[in-house]
Amino acid sequence: MERIAVLGAGTMGHGIAQLFAAGGHFVALYDPNAGQLDKAERSIRAQLALLREGASAAELTTLEQAAGRIVYTSDLAEAAAGADWVFEAAPEQAAVKQELYRQLAPLLADQTAVASNTSTFSLAALAADVPFADRIVIAHFFNPAPLVPLVEVVSLPRTKEGVADRLMRLLSACGKTPILLRKDVPGFIANRLQAAVMREACHLLASGVADAAQIDAAMRDGIGLRWALSGPFEVADYGGLDIWSKVTAHLLPELDTGIAAPEPILEQVRQGRLGAKTGGGFYEYDGSVQEREQARNARLLRLLRSRDEGQERSGTPS
Ligand SMILES: NC(=O)c1ccc[n+]([C@@H]2O[C@H](COP(=O)([O-])OP(=O)(O)OC[C@H]3O[C@@H](n4cnc5c(N)ncnc54)[C@H](O)[C@@H]3O)[C@@H](O)[C@H]2O)c1
Known part of the structure; x- marks a missing residue:
């Protein structure tokens, strides 16, 4: 202790x-x-x-x-x-x-x-x-x-x-x-990965490819679900590295490479819409922030417990 x-x-x-x-x-x-x-x-x-x-x-x-x-x-x-x-x-x-x-x-x-x-x-x-x-x-x-x-x-x-x-x-x-980590770099691992995803999400939004709810659904109901169990390298191994070499070669030139804060975020900030804490951002929010956080934490806890139970049963690494 x-x-x-x-x-x-x-x-x-x-x-x-x-x-x-x-x-x-x-x-x-x-x-x-x-x-x-x-x-x-x-x-x-x-x-x-x-x-x-x-x-x-x-x-x-x-x-x-x-x-x-x-x-x-x-x-x-x-x-x-x-x-x-x-x-x-x-x-x-x-x-x-x-x-x-x-x-x-x-x-x-x-x-x-x-x-x-x-x-x-x-x-x-x-x-x-x-x-x-x-x-x-x-x-x-x-x-x-x-x-x-x-x-x-x-x-x-x-x-x-x-x-x-x-x-x-x-x-x-x-x-x-x-x-x-093996090196002292800004953003460590997870925030760098998250920032890369956010840059492309904003690019898709600003280009009119999809709205925020559609992009969130693609993450939440698609790749995000898989990422709760496997990281990008494991996903690539399962998909086949020959396939991933082609996917990355074809797609990377299409992706945003900007280094400034993305415009869709800046636009919300200019309007004073800072997200859940101000009642609105990409979505509108009702009720207190504390109540929403409690509800989100309860869902996260259920998700983690069911994921960990599944891992224990199968004995596989996530
Ligand atoms: N919020 C996040 O999601 C998150 C995630 C990971 C890391 N962090 C990091 O964690 C740290 C804290 O962030 P937060 O989101 O909890 O901020 P916060 O603003 O919610 O809390 C900061 C607290 O520090 C107190 N404080 C002010 N001066 C202080 C002092 N001299 N000594 C001790 N406490 C003092 C404030 O009263 C406040 O309660 C930051 O370095 C932030 O970058 C934040």
């Missing part, structure tokens, strides 16, 4: 805190904004209740005690005291993260390691000026952090031996699928 400090109790931080508490660890969740801590506690309790539905007897015991393993604090020193791990989920602004690391440095014990959940900064940039540069790594979770299995992990040649391995073990023990 480890002592874990999570810094930032927003979308990602509260989910990361919940994940580790559900994994049996003691968690201190820090946020300078007390209102965020109240919101995080309400959300964690609701999510834990959701997870208890359909959980096995063994999982139930751990889940029932999880809420009691989290302390909520606006005192950074209290959060960092005795921590084995610090998971940083502060806003994606270099100045905010750097200032937080500066405050954190004197509070850390020698063996404490820090993992940033940054989506866009390279580890080399984050580690540049911090005194604990040999003990900071990236652990990039996906929203909702307690449910999505993938965590991308990045370390540097200067990272102290054993830190990345310890993190991989901690994440695996909490049911995650951590992937340790």
Whole structure:
């Protein structure tokens, strides 16, 4: 059982805190904004209740005690005291993260390691000026952090031996699928793949080939369904690499190669339509964001459980 400090109790931080508490660890969740801590506690309790539905007897015991393993604090020193791990989920602004690391440095014990959940900064940039540069790594979770299995992990040649391995073990023990990248690149793996798909989806939309609902259906009811079980290389192996050599040679010259943010997204942003959080984007949304998130999480949980049951029965890798 480890002592874990999570810094930032927003979308990602509260989910990361919940994940580790559900994994049996003691968690201190820090946020300078007390209102965020109240919101995080309400959300964690609701999510834990959701997870208890359909959980096995063994999982139930751990889940029932999880809420009691989290302390909520606006005192950074209290959060960092005795921590084995610090998971940083502060806003994606270099100045905010750097200032937080500066405050954190004197509070850390020698063996404490820090993992940033940054989506866009390279580890080399984050580690540049911090005194604990040999003990900071990236652990990039996906929203909702307690449910999505993938965590991308990045370390540097200067990272102290054993830190990345310890993190991989901690994440695996909490049911995650951590992937340790071989290089420190912006966007890691999954966001690069996602951005490539988004560029082409916007290109198809802007070219009038299909509307947003049709493109979403093609992903959700077609390739996305398959991708929940197999990655692109496995799909290519099954399709035949001779076929894929022809498909890519014929299609790649047809695809968008732009490097600016796609126009269909920019157009929505100009109109103040930022998606579900403003009630509209490519679609219109009713009801509160929290209710929609709860409903989406419940569906995601059912999907994951049925996928994992199928894997256990067939014994095949996904
Ligand atoms: N939202 C996502 O889907 C997602 C996915 C993966 C990674 N990330 C990354 O996770 C990090 C957090 O993103 P988020 O979406 O949770 O943001 P968020 O805005 O929801 O939450 C950030 C929280 O940090 C708090 N905060 C502000 N100043 C702070 C400080 N000095 N120290 C600690 N906390 C502070 C805020 O009060 C807020 O509660 C970012 O680096 C982001 O890039 C986000």
